[in-house]
Amino acid sequence: MNEVAIVGIGMHPFGRHEGVTGMEQGAIAAREACRDAGIGWKDLGFAVGGSMAAGAPDQMVSMMGLTGLQFVNVVNGCATGGTALSTAYNMIMAGIQDIGIAVGFDKHPRGAFASDRPVHPVDGGADWYGGSGMAINPQFFAMKINRYMQKHQISHRTLARVAAKATRNGSMNPMAWRKQAFTEDEILQSRMLAYPLTQYMFCSPGEGGVAMVLCRADQAHKYTSKPIYLKAAVMRSRRYGSFEVKASYLSNDECDGPTMDASKAAFEFAGIGPEDVDVAQLQDTESGAEIMHMAENGFCEDGEQEWMLERGETEIDGRFPVNTDGGCIANGEPIGASGLRQVYENVLQLRGGAGERQVPGNPKVAYTHVYGAPGISGVTILST
Amino acid sequence: MGQQVSINEFVLDISGDEPRLMGGRCKDCGHHTFPLLSGCAHCAGANVESVPLSSRGTLWAWTVQGFPPKDPPYLGENDPENFQPFGVGYVELPELKVEARLTESQPEHLRDGMEMQLTVEPLYADDDGNEVVTFAFAPVE
Numbered sequence: 001m002n003e004v005a006i007v008g009i010g011m012h013p014f015g016r017h018e019g020v021t022g023m024e025q026g027a028i029a030a031r032e033a034c035r036d037a038g039i040g041w042k043d044l045g046f047a048v049g050g051s052m053a054a055g056a057p058d059q060m061v062s063m064m065g066l067t068g069l070q071f072v073n074v075v076n077g078c079a080t081g082g083t084a085l086s087t088a089y090n091m092i093m094a095g096i097q098d099i100g101i102a103v104g105f106d107k108h109p110r111g112a113f114a115s116d117r118p119v120h121p122v123d124g125g126a127d128w129y130g131g132s133g134m135a136i137n138p139q140f141f142a143m144k145i146n147r148y149m150q151k152h153q154i155s156h157r158t159l160a161r162v163a164a165k166a167t168r169n170g171s172m173n174p175m176a177w178r179k180q181a182f183t184e185d186e187i188l189q190s191r192m193l194a195y196p197l198t199q200y201m202f203c204s205p206g207e208g209g210v211a212m213v214l215c216r217a218d219q220a221h222k223y224t225s226k227p228i229y230l231k232a233a234v235m236r237s238r239r240y241g242s243f244e245v246k247a248s249y250l251s252n253d254e255c256d257g258p259t260m261d262a263s264k265a266a267f268e269f270a271g272i273g274p275e276d277v278d279v280a281q282l283q284d285t286e287s288g289a290e291i292m293h294m295a296e297n298g299f300c301e302d303g304e305q306e307w308m309l310e311r312g313e314t315e316i317d318g319r320f321p322v323n324t325d326g327g328c329i330a331n332g333e334p335i336g337a338s339g340l341r342q343v344y345e346n347v348l349q350l351r352g353g354a355g356e357r358q359v360p361g362n363p364k365v366a367y368t369h370v371y372g373a374p375g376i377s378g379v380t381i382l383s384t
Numbered sequence: 385m386g387q388q389v390s391i392n393e394f395v396l397d398i399s400g401d402e403p404r405l406m407g408g409r410c411k412d413c414g415h416h417t418f419p420l421l422s423g424c425a426h427c428a429g430a431n432v433e434s435v436p437l438s439s440r441g442t443l444w445a446w447t448v449q450g451f452p453p454k455d456p457p458y459l460g461e462n463d464p465e466n467f468q469p470f471g472v473g474y475v476e477l478p479e480l481k482v483e484a485r486l487t488e489s490q491p492e493h494l495r496d497g498m499e500m501q502l503t504v505e506p507l508y509a510d511d512d513g514n515e516v517v518t519f520a521f522a523p524v525e
Contacts, residue, residue: 111454118457120419128392130457132507132518133449134483139472142447150496195448195491240415240426243445249407249418250444250474250481251426 003217005227008037014208015177022054025209026105033211046100050084051336081339082378099215106334108205142194145288152303160184162287170330206332210340231270244375278363281342339370386513439502446473
């Protein structure tokens with residue numbers, strides 16, 4: 001069977017960049033990824049691009065070079081970057097292509113993500129769902145963690161610990177948007193946006209670009225002395241009975257969500273277990289999500305997060321470091337780039353190149369998880 | 385003189401004495417959806433019908449919308465000066481859990497498992513002076 005290696009990575013800083021289009025940020029990241037792999041754009045057999053709000057990614061060829069390569073555009077809500085990577089992975093695994101690039105970028109306006117199209121399109125009548133004040137992403141995350149906190153005894157302080165860790169890690173990341181570390185009390189005292197989540201517990205829509213060059217593993221040493229192997233890249237959508245964002249109803253027959261489904265499939269495919277993972281980047285659109293995703297991805301039991309956070313186990317020097325680059329909370333969320341940012345950070349960590357925020361002890365296995373509307377999860381497992 | 389009208393009769397019927405939510409039911413497997421969809425999300429068939437849903441249930445999950453939603457799509461008051469936070473939750477009915485506004489917005493008065501009853505809430509006045517209402521659930525005293 002084929003294997004896939006990541007041989008080059010590139011990133012445009014996340015944040016707000018007046019006068020630079022989202023696509024230009026993607027192009028800067030793509031050039032950097034090619035340079036890191038020691039190749040040129042003309043050496044790529046294919047590209048997969050993801051963007052929600054910054055234009056059709058394949059238009060990038062006009063600034064990168066009209067080489068005739070196959071270019072696939074993808075969109076999957078907040079999981080768009082993850083989809084770009086898994087699509088590229090699948091093309092190499094299938095033996096159709098030897099080397100290509102996954103690129104993601106975006107540029108969103110300020111404020112919470114809003115539906116520009118009705119979740120339930122109506123012919124002639126009012127958009128009753130969004131019109132009534134629902135279909136707002138933060139509501140879902142707030143309801144999910146609020147229920148989880150009551151069921152599994154998670155405290156408000158633990159929510160603040162997640163956000164404090166994110167901003168602390170972000171303050172050590174030159175690519176991050178938010179570089180100011182907040183204290184737990186500052187986070188708890190910030191404005192209540194969607195109970196129990198306060199303003200500083202949320203990420204914001206932002207801007208940025210990430211790209212990575214992938215190739216057949218048996219050719220990786222042509223491009224780099226430190227290939228990172230992509231052992232699994234799995235996407236799953238929701239099943240009937242799961243509890244997902246922008247759902248106007250839920251079934252009374254409950255079942256596991258797409259995160260648990262994708263995680264189990266990825267671990268099984270890679271032949272690696274949660275206990276083998278040395279560093280993880282888990283979707284943290286707000287601090288409640290990181291807490292729940294720790295359990296949904298198999299890294300702890302429900303409720304254990306309370307004392308894991310209290311003991312600092314998910315800190316960079318802890319037993320199980322989570323969101324070492326500051327996650328979505330410190331980096332913001334340019335949808336097309338966000339899932340690739342997680343993989344970029346893990347490649348840095350596995351290469352030993354994460355600088356001030358390097359996880360000690362030469363990490364060998366790294367994990368990413370991204371979640372998107374309307375109930376999509378993407379998981380990757382990387383190893384040295 | 386204006387009167388009360390439903391935000392959309394497809395999901396909220398206020399023509400009778402009591403408001404009713406309208407959902408979908410699969411004639412093959414018996415599972416429900418809200419709203420009525422063109423197919424069944426459970427068995428993937430297409431033999432579905434419109435049915436009224438129960439009006440009483442229990443609160444399953446909740447939050448409070450603390451910032452003004454964007455317009456569009458929001459049709460209610462979203463001027464930051466006048467915006468009032470409102471509760472949002474899933475209410476578990478015998479058929480399914482439905483997402484709805486809650487008439488209660490104080491966290492200390494909301495808890496999972498409390499009994500809830502369907503009602504309507506005014507959202508805005510239309511050009512003809514009618515009061516447009518949407519569905520909401522109120523705690524049962």
